[in-house]
Every structure is written in C-alpha cells, then in structure tokens.
Amino acid sequence: MERLPSSPRPRWRPAQVAAPVLLAIVAALGLAACGDTVGYSSGSGDKIHGKELFKQGCGSCHTLYDAGTTGQIGPNLDYAFVQSRIDGLGQSVIQQVVRDQMAYAVTKPSTGSPGMPRDIFTGQDAEDVATYVASVAGLDASGQPIDPANPPKPAGPGGAKDGKTVFATAGCTGCHTLAAAGSHGNVGPNLDDAKPSKDLVIDRVTNGKGGMPSFKGQLSEAQIQAVAEYVSSSAGK
Ligand code: HEC
Ligand code: HEC
Incomplete structure (x- = not known):
C-alpha cells in the first residue's frame, strides 16, 4: 500500500484494538448460536434507574461493589x-x-441450592439493570478492573441501625414482599401474609432455613433486633 507523504500519526494501533473486538465478536456469535437471546440489549438503558432496581431486586443475592450490595447466594458479580x-x-x-x-x-439448580428467579425485571427495567451492571461489574471506583485477590469492599448495610434501612439494604427485598418496604420479592413467603412474630424473624434472620440464608456474619445483633421489630410491626399493614 502506498504511504501518503504527510500522513498523521494514527491515533490507535490496529493491533491494540483488534484482539478485544475479535473476542467481542466471537462471544456475541456464541450467544447468538444459543438461539435464545431476548432481543438485542441496545445499551440504551438508564444506569441510575438500573442501579436502584439492582439494589432492590438483585443485591440480596449478589455482591456488586458499585451498588454496595453484599448478597452471597449467587456469584459475586465483580468476580464474575x-x-x-x-x-x-x-x-x-x-x-x-x-x-x-x-x-x-x-x-x-440440581445442587438443591437456591437458584435465581427469572424475569425479576422485564422490558425497559431489565434493559436498565443490564446497562447498569455492564457499566460497573468488575471495576473499582476509578473504573479499573478490580484485583480479585484484594477486592474493594461494598458498603452493604454498614452501620445502619433502623430496621427499615436494614430491610432495604441487607437484601430482604429481593426475596420477600412487604408492602411497607415497597418490596415485591417472591422467593420467600409474602411477609404481609405471614405476619411473623418478632421472635420468628430473629430466628430466621439469625439461623436461616431452607432457601433463606443466615445473616449472622453480615448483620450485628442490634441490626437483627431492629429488622425483626420493623418486620413484625409493619407486616400486613
Ligand atoms: C434469589 C437469589 C438471586 C437473585 C434475587 C438474583 N440472582 Fe443472579 N444468580 C443467582 C444464582 C444462584 C446464580 C448462579 C446460578 C445461575 O447461573 O443461575 C446467579 C447468577 C447470575 C449471573 C451469572 C453470573 C455468572 O457467574 O455467570 C448474573 C449476571 C446474575 N445472576 C445477575 C442477576 C441480576 C441482574 C439480578 C437482578 C435482576 C439477579 N441476578 C438476581 C441468584 C440470584
Ligand atoms: C435469598 C432469599 C431470601 C433472603 C435474601 C431473605 N429471605 Fe427470608 N425467607 C426466604 C425463604 C425461602 C423463606 C422460607 C424458609 C422456610 O420456611 O423454608 C424465608 C423465611 C422468612 C421468614 C419466616 C416467614 C414464615 O412465616 O415462615 C421471615 C420472617 C423472613 N424470611 C425474613 C427475612 C428478612 C428480615 C430478611 C433480610 C434480613 C430475609 N428474610 C432475607 C428467603 C429469603
């Protein structure tokens, strides 16, 4: 090929770009070959809305640094x-x-461990969540890939003391419906119907049962007391 005498320095070297692009194409083809993609995820989602939805519907089961969620039922999405x-x-x-x-x-899953419910979000909401997760998963606060040996720690419920905040941030919303908290999870019982006593909430949150994980290491005793007080006093209202 003939070189133009005064050609400017190329802004990128083809070799730097080719590999990722190729990988992306291969991966996209692989997905298409499965024949079950739900329409093309166009990247048009609203990340801020997606983040809110993620905290409500996904964080109970997944750790994601940017969202501050610490769920441990499903894979850590930063690692994933x-x-x-x-x-x-x-x-x-x-x-x-x-x-x-x-x-x-x-x-x-055939292992008997809790799986992931389908269609927690659909349509534009699902698009927003996908856009959000894709913009942050695996990245630290400065947008660099995390170091899996020393991952940044999500905030989680942190030092929250009031039961309502604990319920909203510890992940209860992803699995339970509770009108007072505006949550619609349906992995576990509807708490408005169950109207559990404070003691029952303390027992389940502390020890777990079946598909319900124990929150012992994640929440302090005071936080468990607070969330139990909140659930037992607001369920069914
Ligand atoms: C009740 C718990 C639960 C909830 C809620 C949940 N997940 Fe999952 N998720 C899982 C489990 C368990 C797996 C691993 C099994 C599987 O792949 O289905 C998983 C796997 C995944 C994976 C694949 C990760 C990998 O390693 O390939 C992604 C991505 C994911 N979830 C995203 C989400 C999003 C987004 C939401 C919210 C809309 C969500 N999850 C809600 C439990 C959950
Ligand atoms: C990954 C899903 C999941 C998460 C997260 C979760 N739960 Fe549960 N929860 C369940 C399941 C499933 C059951 C039913 C357990 C059984 O009886 O086998 C349950 C049972 C309960 C019960 C007993 C209801 C009854 O009447 O039997 C209470 C109370 C409860 N959960 C409160 C909470 C609170 C509070 C949180 C947050 C700190 C929480 N759960 C987080 C899935 C979950």
Whole structure:
C-alpha cells in the first residue's frame, strides 16, 4: 500500500484494538448460536434507574461493589466479570450476558441450592439493570478492573441501625414482599401474609432455613433486633 507523504500519526494501533473486538465478536456469535437471546440489549438503558432496581431486586443475592450490595447466594458479580474486563470484552457483550441471565436463569439448580428467579425485571427495567451492571461489574471506583485477590469492599448495610434501612439494604427485598418496604420479592413467603412474630424473624434472620440464608456474619445483633421489630410491626399493614 502506498504511504501518503504527510500522513498523521494514527491515533490507535490496529493491533491494540483488534484482539478485544475479535473476542467481542466471537462471544456475541456464541450467544447468538444459543438461539435464545431476548432481543438485542441496545445499551440504551438508564444506569441510575438500573442501579436502584439492582439494589432492590438483585443485591440480596449478589455482591456488586458499585451498588454496595453484599448478597452471597449467587456469584459475586465483580468476580464474575473481572476476567471479561481484563480480556477487553466490550460492555455490550457483558450487558447481553446479564440480560440473558435475567430471562433464562437456572431457577432450580440440581445442587438443591437456591437458584435465581427469572424475569425479576422485564422490558425497559431489565434493559436498565443490564446497562447498569455492564457499566460497573468488575471495576473499582476509578473504573479499573478490580484485583480479585484484594477486592474493594461494598458498603452493604454498614452501620445502619433502623430496621427499615436494614430491610432495604441487607437484601430482604429481593426475596420477600412487604408492602411497607415497597418490596415485591417472591422467593420467600409474602411477609404481609405471614405476619411473623418478632421472635420468628430473629430466628430466621439469625439461623436461616431452607432457601433463606443466615445473616449472622453480615448483620450485628442490634441490626437483627431492629429488622425483626420493623418486620413484625409493619407486616400486613
Ligand atoms: C434469589 C437469589 C438471586 C437473585 C434475587 C438474583 N440472582 Fe443472579 N444468580 C443467582 C444464582 C444462584 C446464580 C448462579 C446460578 C445461575 O447461573 O443461575 C446467579 C447468577 C447470575 C449471573 C451469572 C453470573 C455468572 O457467574 O455467570 C448474573 C449476571 C446474575 N445472576 C445477575 C442477576 C441480576 C441482574 C439480578 C437482578 C435482576 C439477579 N441476578 C438476581 C441468584 C440470584
Ligand atoms: C435469598 C432469599 C431470601 C433472603 C435474601 C431473605 N429471605 Fe427470608 N425467607 C426466604 C425463604 C425461602 C423463606 C422460607 C424458609 C422456610 O420456611 O423454608 C424465608 C423465611 C422468612 C421468614 C419466616 C416467614 C414464615 O412465616 O415462615 C421471615 C420472617 C423472613 N424470611 C425474613 C427475612 C428478612 C428480615 C430478611 C433480610 C434480613 C430475609 N428474610 C432475607 C428467603 C429469603
């Protein structure tokens, strides 16, 4: 090929760009070959709305640094996507993976451990969540891939003392319906119907049962007392 005498320095070297782009194409083809993508995740989602939804509907089961969630039922999503970041997979690929997971999650794994409910969010809400997760998963506060050996610690419920805040941030909302908290989870019993006593809430939150994890290491005794007081006094109201 002939060189133009005064050609400016190229702004990027083809070799730097080619590998990630290729990987992205391969991954996208792989997904398409499964034949079950829920429409193309266009990247048009609203990240701020997606973050709110993630905290309500996903954080009970997933740790994600940016959202401050510490759920441990499902995989840590920073770990799940950090390798994709390091490999340079594009955001749109990660977004499509998240979007597909919401629609086609394994609801009852053969291991007997709790699975992930399908269609927690659909339509534009699902698009917003996928856009949000793809924009932050695997990245630290400065947008660099996290160091899996020394990951940043999500805030979680932190030192929250009031039961309402604990309920909203510890992950209860992802699994339980409670009108007072505006939550619609349906993995566990509807708490408005169950109207549990304070003692029952303390027992479940402390010890877990079946699909309900124990929060012993995650919440202080005072936080468990507070959330139990809140649930037992607001359920069914
Ligand atoms: C009740 C717990 C629960 C909730 C709520 C939940 N998940 Fe999951 N999630 C899981 C489990 C368990 C897995 C692993 C099994 C599987 O792949 O289905 C998983 C897997 C995933 C994966 C795949 C991670 C990987 O390693 O490949 C993504 C992405 C994901 N979830 C995103 C979400 C999003 C987004 C939401 C909210 C809309 C959500 N999850 C809500 C339990 C949950
Ligand atoms: C991953 C899903 C999940 C999360 C997160 C979760 N729960 Fe549960 N919860 C369940 C399931 C499933 C049951 C039913 C357990 C059983 O009886 O087998 C349950 C049972 C309960 C019960 C007993 C209801 C009854 O009448 O039997 C209470 C109370 C309760 N949960 C409160 C909470 C609170 C408060 C939180 C947050 C600190 C929370 N749960 C977080 C899934 C969850």
